[in-house]
Amino acid sequence: MVCMSHARFRLPIALSASVLFALLPATSALAQAAATPIPAPAREASDAVTPYLNARYRLETVDQQGIAKSATASTLRLRAGARTAAWHGLSAVIEGDAILRVGPKDYNDTVNGGVAFPVVADPSDILLNQAYVRWEPVRQLEVIGGRHAVNFDNQRWVGSVDWRQNDQTLDAVRIGIVPAAGTRIDYAYSWRVNRVFGKDSPQGIWPDSDIHLLRGSTTLAPLGTLIAYGYWLDIPAAPALSSRTLGLRLTGEQPLSDGLRIHYAAEYARQSDLSINPRNFAHDYLLLEPGIGIGPVTIRVGYERLEGDGITALQTPLATLHAFNGWTDRFLTTPPSGLRDLYADVQWRIGSLFTSTPATLRFQLHDFNATHGGADYGREVGSWLTVPVTRQISAAFKLSHYEADAFATDTTKSWFSVEARF
Incomplete structure (x- = not known):
C-alpha cells in the first residue's frame, strides 16, 4: 500500500470529469432504449x-x-x-x-x-x-456513478447508516475490479456526503469534499479473508475530521465439530491528520474479536480501542456508528481521551415463529474506558429482538441502557419498529 503525504491531493479534475462524461452517453442510451417499444412476444418480466x-x-x-x-x-x-x-x-x-412525523x-x-x-x-x-x-461490461468490472449507499466490510469506516430513517449516501464514482477468484479491489471518489441529518441541517451535507476510498480483499483459505484499506477524507465542512487511515483486517471462521465453530476478527489501523485539519496527530485503532458458535447461539467477546491523546482522538465519521460502542449512541464521536470498549455479544436464533425465517434475540454488554488517563466512562447493556412476521414484513424491539461514570449521563433508549418491503 502506498503511503500518501499529509498534503492535500485531489483526483485530477479532468479524470473525474472524464469518468462522469463517459457515463452520460451510456445513460442517454439506456433512457432511449427504455423508451423504445419492445414487441410483446419478446418482452419478459426481467426486461422491465x-x-x-x-x-x-x-x-x-x-x-x-x-x-x-x-x-x-x-x-x-x-x-x-x-x-x-x-x-x-x-x-x-x-x-x-x-420521512414523516406521525405523532407529537x-x-x-x-x-x-x-x-x-x-x-x-x-x-x-x-x-x-x-x-x-x-455498468458491468464483464463480471470482473463494475462501475457505479451517482448518488448511492456505500458499505465496506462491517461498516466501521464506511457505511450507509441504514439504522436511521434517512440513509447516509455519497455522491461518488466507484470502481470494482475482480482480478482473480476470491480477490476484489474497490476504489471510490466522493465529492459530497449526504448525511442522516437531512439537507436542512447545517451538518446535513458535506459539499466540496475530496474523499478517496481504496479497499482490497482476498481469500486466504482456510484462514479467512484479508482486507487492506486506505481512506483519505478531506472534508472542508468538517476540517477536524479530515484524516488519512491505513489498515488491515482479517476475518474468518473454522468448524470444530457438528454444530460447533469458532469465529475471529482482528484489525489494526493508523490514522493521522490530513490537509486542512488544524491539529497534528497519529492514532491507532485495534480490534480483537474471538467468538464461538454453538448450534443456534453465537457468542463473541471483543476488545476495541480507538486511541486519543487528551486533545484529539481517532474518528470514523463515515461509519454506521450505531452498530458500534453501544446502542445508546453515547460514543458517536470518540472522546478526546480515546475509547476502550470491552464487550460481549450473544446472538440466538430462537426459531421460527410466523415464517420459516427464524426470529433472533441479541444481547450486548459494554465496559467503556479512556485510552489516555484510564478514566472509567461507564457501562451499557442492551437487548434486541427481531421477528419476521411474513416474507415481506418484520418487527423489532430494542432496549439499551447506559450507566455513566466519568463520561456523558445515564441514558435509556427503546425502539419498536415494523418494516414492510415490496
Missing part, C-alpha cells in the same frame, strides 16, 4: 423496470439524565424506487424517501427547534436517496 416499495414505522424513546423532558419520536419512512434490468451491461436505480413533536430532530428534548436524528424530509448508473 422493476419498482419497489419499503415502509418502516418506528417509535423511539429517549430518557436522558440532565434533560428534563424525555423524547418520544413516532416516525414513518416511505421509500419508493425503480431499478432497470441490465442492457449491454448498463442498469440504473432511482429512489426517493419521504416531542423530540429534537436537530432541525425542528425541540432543544428541550433529547436528540432523535430523524427529521421530516422528502429527498432523493439514490440515483445512479451501474
Whole structure:
C-alpha cells in the first residue's frame, strides 16, 4: 500500500470529469432504449423496470439524565424506487424517501427547534436517496456513478447508516475490479456526503469534499479473508475530521465439530491528520474479536480501542456508528481521551415463529474506558429482538441502557419498529 503525504491531493479534475462524461452517453442510451417499444412476444418480466416499495414505522424513546423532558419520536419512512434490468451491461436505480412525523413533536430532530428534548436524528424530509448508473461490461468490472449507499466490510469506516430513517449516501464514482477468484479491489471518489441529518441541517451535507476510498480483499483459505484499506477524507465542512487511515483486517471462521465453530476478527489501523485539519496527530485503532458458535447461539467477546491523546482522538465519521460502542449512541464521536470498549455479544436464533425465517434475540454488554488517563466512562447493556412476521414484513424491539461514570449521563433508549418491503 502506498503511503500518501499529509498534503492535500485531489483526483485530477479532468479524470473525474472524464469518468462522469463517459457515463452520460451510456445513460442517454439506456433512457432511449427504455423508451423504445419492445414487441410483446419478446418482452419478459426481467426486461422491465422493476419498482419497489419499503415502509418502516418506528417509535423511539429517549430518557436522558440532565434533560428534563424525555423524547418520544413516532416516525414513518416511505421509500419508493425503480431499478432497470441490465442492457449491454448498463442498469440504473432511482429512489426517493419521504420521512414523516406521525405523532407529537416531542423530540429534537436537530432541525425542528425541540432543544428541550433529547436528540432523535430523524427529521421530516422528502429527498432523493439514490440515483445512479451501474455498468458491468464483464463480471470482473463494475462501475457505479451517482448518488448511492456505500458499505465496506462491517461498516466501521464506511457505511450507509441504514439504522436511521434517512440513509447516509455519497455522491461518488466507484470502481470494482475482480482480478482473480476470491480477490476484489474497490476504489471510490466522493465529492459530497449526504448525511442522516437531512439537507436542512447545517451538518446535513458535506459539499466540496475530496474523499478517496481504496479497499482490497482476498481469500486466504482456510484462514479467512484479508482486507487492506486506505481512506483519505478531506472534508472542508468538517476540517477536524479530515484524516488519512491505513489498515488491515482479517476475518474468518473454522468448524470444530457438528454444530460447533469458532469465529475471529482482528484489525489494526493508523490514522493521522490530513490537509486542512488544524491539529497534528497519529492514532491507532485495534480490534480483537474471538467468538464461538454453538448450534443456534453465537457468542463473541471483543476488545476495541480507538486511541486519543487528551486533545484529539481517532474518528470514523463515515461509519454506521450505531452498530458500534453501544446502542445508546453515547460514543458517536470518540472522546478526546480515546475509547476502550470491552464487550460481549450473544446472538440466538430462537426459531421460527410466523415464517420459516427464524426470529433472533441479541444481547450486548459494554465496559467503556479512556485510552489516555484510564478514566472509567461507564457501562451499557442492551437487548434486541427481531421477528419476521411474513416474507415481506418484520418487527423489532430494542432496549439499551447506559450507566455513566466519568463520561456523558445515564441514558435509556427503546425502539419498536415494523418494516414492510415490496
